[in-house]
Amino acid sequence: MSKITIKCSSCHEPHGIEVYNSVNVGQDPDMKEKVRSGALFLWECPHCGRPNLALYPFLYHDPDRKLMIWLLPAGSVSDAQIKAVSAQLDALEGYTFRRVADVGSLIEKISIFDADLDDRIVEMAKYVTAMELAGKAPDKSSEILDAPFKFFKMDGADNEITLTYPSGGQMQGVNIGFNVYEDCRGIIQRNKALTEVTGFATVDRAWVNTIIR
Numbered sequence: 137m138s139k140i141t142i143k144c145s146s147c148h149e150p151h152g153i154e155v156y157n158s159v160n161v162g163q164d165p166d167m168k169e170k171v172r173s174g175a176l177f178l179w180e181c182p183h184c185g186r187p188n189l190a191l192y193p194f195l196y197h198d199p200d201r202k203l204m205i206w207l208l209p210a211g212s213v214s215d216a217q218i219k220a221v222s223a224q225l226d227a228l229e230g231y232t233f234r235r236v237a238d239v240g241s242l243i244e245k246i247s248i249f250d251a252d253l254d255d256r257i258v259e260m261a262k263y264v265t266a267m268e269l270a271g272k273a274p275d276k277s278s279e280i281l282d283a284p285f286k287f288f289k290m291d292g293a294d295n296e297i298t299l300t301y302p303s304g305g306q307m308q309g310v311n312i313g314f315n316v317y318e319d320c321r322g323i324i325q326r327n328k329a330l331t332e333v334t335g336f337a338t339v340d341r342a343w344v345n346t347i348i349r
């Protein structure tokens with residue numbers, strides 16, 4: 137753990153908080169729920185009582201899933217530092233490494249991997265779903281195409297996947313069949329650039345766009 141000083145988003149008073157630089161949820165399973173709920177990143181300002189979200193570099197390690205997700209807020213670490221760390225990863229065989237820039241994306245990634253899904257395929261499924269929804273609603277198509285779709289859950293006997301996205305100031309949910317996921321798996325497997333993901337890779341819409349557009 138380390139101590140950082142951050143300013144309240146409401147009253148701007150500085151406050152020192154203890155933060156975890158990393159958690160190993162294999163050794164410390166209780167921490168997993170705190171990460172997934174976002175509680176680990178919340179702190180309450182002692183001056184005005186406002187709950188704040190603290191954003192700092194944080195490594196999530198799930199040894200059972202061989203998964204490492206590095207939460208790196210924009211500008212917190214240089215590309216050279218990331219490369220240096222990534223170069224040491226070969227020893228960790230069979231691991232998946234991901235990099236995200238915000239707490240919401242970290243939580244989403246954990247949900248995807250905990251559902252035994254491949255996040256590259258989920259990103260492709262989000263893209264395909266956005267295209268389809270945009271096609272059905274021409275008046276809102278650009279809003280839908282720019283919307284940040286998130287994986288919410290997979291459930292039921294048919295493994296139905298629920299995605300969420302903001303539209304018209306509200307959160308919308310859209311359910312997609314597992315066949316969409318399977319189709320997207322095919323797209324990924326046919327595309328070498330999409331399968332070769334190395335180091336702490338960012339797998340998001342921008343990543344899909346580099347290949348598709």
Ligand SMILES: [Zn+2]
Nearest residue numbers: 144147181184
């Ligand atoms: Zn405050």
